[in-house]
Amino acid sequence: MTLRQVAAHAGVSRQTVSNVLNAPERVDPATQDRVREAIETLGYQPNRTARSLATRQAGLIGYCLSRHSGHSLYMDAFLHALTAAVEASGRHLLLFTAPDGERGLATYADLIAQQAVDAFVLSDTVGEDPRHPWLAERGIRFTSFGRTWPRHGRQPGMWVDVDGHAACAELVTRLHGAGHDRIGFVGWDSPGTRGAGSDRRDGWRFRCRELGLPHLEARADSDSLEGAARAAATLLDAPEPPTAIVAATDLLAVGVLGEVRRRGLSPGADVWVTGFDDSLLATSVENGLTTVRQPTAEIAARLLGLLEAEPDTADAGAGVLLPGQIVVRGSAPLGL
Amino acid sequence: MTLRQVAAHAGVSRQTVSNVLNAPERVDPATQDRVREAIETLGYQPNRTARSLATRQAGLIGYCLSRHSGHSLYMDAFLHALTAAVEASGRHLLLFTAPDGERGLATYADLIAQQAVDAFVLSDTVGEDPRHPWLAERGIRFTSFGRTWPRHGRQPGMWVDVDGHAACAELVTRLHGAGHDRIGFVGWDSPGTRGAGSDRRDGWRFRCRELGLPHLEARADSDSLEGAARAAATLLDAPEPPTAIVAATDLLAVGVLGEVRRRGLSPGADVWVTGFDDSLLATSVENGLTTVRQPTAEIAARLLGLLEAEPDTADAGAGVLLPGQIVVRGSAPLGL
DNA sequence: CTGAAAGCGCTTACAG
DNA sequence: CTGAAAGCGCTTACAG
Numbered sequence: 001m002t003l004r005q006v007a008a009h010a011g012v013s014r015q016t017v018s019n020v021l022n023a024p025e026r027v028d029p030a031t032q033d034r035v036r037e038a039i040e041t042l043g044y045q046p047n048r049t050a051r052s053l054a055t056r057q058a059g060l061i062g063y064c065l066s067r068h069s070g071h072s073l074y075m076d077a078f079l080h081a082l083t084a085a086v087e088a089s090g091r092h093l094l095l096f097t098a099p100d101g102e103r104g105l106a107t108y109a110d111l112i113a114q115q116a117v118d119a120f121v122l123s124d125t126v127g128e129d130p131r132h133p134w135l136a137e138r139g140i141r142f143t144s145f146g147r148t149w150p151r152h153g154r155q156p157g158m159w160v161d162v163d164g165h166a167a168c169a170e171l172v173t174r175l176h177g178a179g180h181d182r183i184g185f186v187g188w189d190s191p192g193t194r195g196a197g198s199d200r201r202d203g204w205r206f207r208c209r210e211l212g213l214p215h216l217e218a219r220a221d222s223d224s225l226e227g228a229a230r231a232a233a234t235l236l237d238a239p240e241p242p243t244a245i246v247a248a249t250d251l252l253a254v255g256v257l258g259e260v261r262r263r264g265l266s267p268g269a270d271v272w273v274t275g276f277d278d279s280l281l282a283t284s285v286e287n288g289l290t291t292v293r294q295p296t297a298e299i300a301a302r303l304l305g306l307l308e309a310e311p312d313t314a315d316a317g318a319g320v321l322l323p324g325q326i327v328v329r330g331s332a333p334l335g336l
Numbered sequence: 337m338t339l340r341q342v343a344a345h346a347g348v349s350r351q352t353v354s355n356v357l358n359a360p361e362r363v364d365p366a367t368q369d370r371v372r373e374a375i376e377t378l379g380y381q382p383n384r385t386a387r388s389l390a391t392r393q394a395g396l397i398g399y400c401l402s403r404h405s406g407h408s409l410y411m412d413a414f415l416h417a418l419t420a421a422v423e424a425s426g427r428h429l430l431l432f433t434a435p436d437g438e439r440g441l442a443t444y445a446d447l448i449a450q451q452a453v454d455a456f457v458l459s460d461t462v463g464e465d466p467r468h469p470w471l472a473e474r475g476i477r478f479t480s481f482g483r484t485w486p487r488h489g490r491q492p493g494m495w496v497d498v499d500g501h502a503a504c505a506e507l508v509t510r511l512h513g514a515g516h517d518r519i520g521f522v523g524w525d526s527p528g529t530r531g532a533g534s535d536r537r538d539g540w541r542f543r544c545r546e547l548g549l550p551h552l553e554a555r556a557d558s559d560s561l562e563g564a565a566r567a568a569a570t571l572l573d574a575p576e577p578p579t580a581i582v583a584a585t586d587l588l589a590v591g592v593l594g595e596v597r598r599r600g601l602s603p604g605a606d607v608w609v610t611g612f613d614d615s616l617l618a619t620s621v622e623n624g625l626t627t628v629r630q631p632t633a634e635i636a637a638r639l640l641g642l643l644e645a646e647p648d649t650a651d652a653g654a655g656v657l658l659p660g661q662i663v664v665r666g667s668a669p670l671g672l
Numbered sequence: 673c674t675g676a677a678a679g680c681g682c683t684t685a686c687a688g
Numbered sequence: 689c690t691g692a693a694a695g696c697g698c699t700t701a702c703a704g
Contacts, residue, residue, distance in 0.1 A: 386681030
């Protein structure tokens with residue numbers, strides 16, 4: 001089924017059919033109807049490849065599946081939202097894998113050289129992410145879910161991120177408002193690392209300081225239930241243990257909950273616990289986990305919106321910081 | 337950078353360059369060297385779109401991201417392996433979303449009509465999956481990760497699956513060998529449903545019967561930690577409670593572990609617990625979770641291998657059943 | 673408003 | 689072994 005057959009069926013030329021599809025305003029309404037009917041009855045759909053070759057647009061956005069993305073229960077939900085958002089823009093997502101760091105850059109380069117994709121959406125950003133400056137220097141279009149934290153200068157390219165700092169600070173405010181004076185934190189970042197984890201931690205730290213609350217922090221040695229349980233144990237063994245614990249991820253929070261229960265304490269009563277991500281774990285624990293929901297659909301939509309933005313705007317390195325939404329469940333029954 | 341420029345640089349015609357790339361045996365070695373050098377120095381990569389148009393192959397495999405895939409912690413790992421396997425075959429994965437059931441078929445149809453993909457890899461199969469017969473009838477190439485369980489006849493198309501029945505039966509054998517006489521099961525399937533869940537359950541049931549062990553089963557009302565904990569509680573409250581519990585997924589197993597600990601019992605000592613999937617949760621709990629690892633890389637490779645198979649072979653509706661591998665950790669310290 | 677022409681960058685028989 | 693020709697199925701200026 002090609003343009004040619006539709007044209008024959010409707011008794012017009014091929015480019016008139018093409019015009020009906022791509023520039024209907026310049027064809028007579030009556031002709032349009034005739035052509036549309038032919039398209040309808042023949043079930044015609046333009047060949048994507050041919051269109052791509054003519055327009056010099058692949059109609060594909062590249063997305064690299066990180067080896068670590070399985071570590072975050074959240075990335076699955078993000079990928080689904082991103083796929084839907086890309087479809088809404090009439091394109092599709094092309095998945096690929098690449099080695100971490102500098103070595104992975106070659107894969108991005110190949111995809112562009114082959115003109116297999118029009119742009120990239122980046123995720124799983126790290127503190128000094130080599131991809132952002134590299135892509136920006138070459139004028140390759142991309143947007144980034146997540147900031148990088150370069151030591152010098154400003155992050156190149158456009159990004160969308162969730163304000164973990166603000167969300168965790170807000171969590172502290174509300175826990176304090178509910179009567180908690182000792183609010184602990186369980187994170188997983190190694191000291192000195194910059195990234196989403198330390199951003200969340202800093203938000204907690206900042207507000208605790210403002211409110212004059214003590215510094216009760218323990219690091220999980222890994223992003224695991226067990227590591228979180230041990231960190232929680234450290235906190236709870238202190239002479240003045242926290243009555244609430246803010247965890248940097250849902251997984252850590254579930255680990256904390258386990259330790260709380262093991263001690264015969266009641267989550268949401270004796271010790272309040274919060275997570276981050278609103279992943280499937282959050283509704284999976286008894287009475288539910290109070291957590292921070294990322295506005296996934298909006299993140300995806302914004303990422304694509306920025307992709308359409310003028311390149312010179314992109315040069316400015318602008319970003320969008322979206323608020324996370326606190327979802328209250330049994331593990332920390334915060335009021336309004 | 338096009339073929340034409342490479343040809344000019346090497347002092348040959350365009351099709352000679354093309355031949356060096358696609359049929360090197362028919363070009364003189366000396367010419368080959370000259371052309372390759374030009375390709376090298378110019379950093380030439382063939383335009384994928386143009387090649388696709390000429391060969392009538394999109395070079396893309398379609399994969400539908402199920403709305404439910406987030407429910408399985410495993411699908412993330414699978415998607416990564418599939419992406420890598422597709423790349424190894426010189427193609428890429430194109431992601432899309434579609435409504436469940438019959439309605440989603442239109443999306444598959446559109447992708448084919450537009451010739452945006454060459455074939456599909458299906459996953460998240462359900463008992464009576466409408467996609468398999470529908471695609472097979474239309475002669476559209478696909479392979480399926482996971483069986484369907486049609487009431488009548490045989491599943492159309494080729495599939496790869498992991499033998500959950502055998503793995504769970506083996507689990508029972510080894511638990512029994514370790515001295516357990518009362519082995520429970522916690523699943524999440526609603527009664528009567530056919531699928532991976534019931535396959536695993538049937539394996540457990542089958543071997544328990546063979547060994548003359550009692551039927552100790554409880555269903556989680558959802559695939560959640562909480563549901564699993566309640567199911568485990570039912571089992572453990574019985575007058576003759578199980579000393580080992582086989583769970584249908586890692587998530588359920590973690591829920592069971594939680595309930596075991598809550599009662600002051602020691603997992604891997606008082607009550608042995610096993611999961612399924614070897615997801616990140618399995619290494620995330622204290623002492624680790626004994627579970628069944630799916631041979632993810634091999635599943636992906638087989639799926640692609642079958643895609644290359646002759647269509648008439650595919651008509652036969654053949655499948656590949658791969659064994660799961662029991663990974664022993666602290667929650668059920670099975671010997672060899 | 674409509675159609676003839678050129679072109680997107682490749683590949684594939686087919687002469688020479 | 690190498691090159692001239694046709695074609696993949698569209699879109700995009702550009703005449704008429």
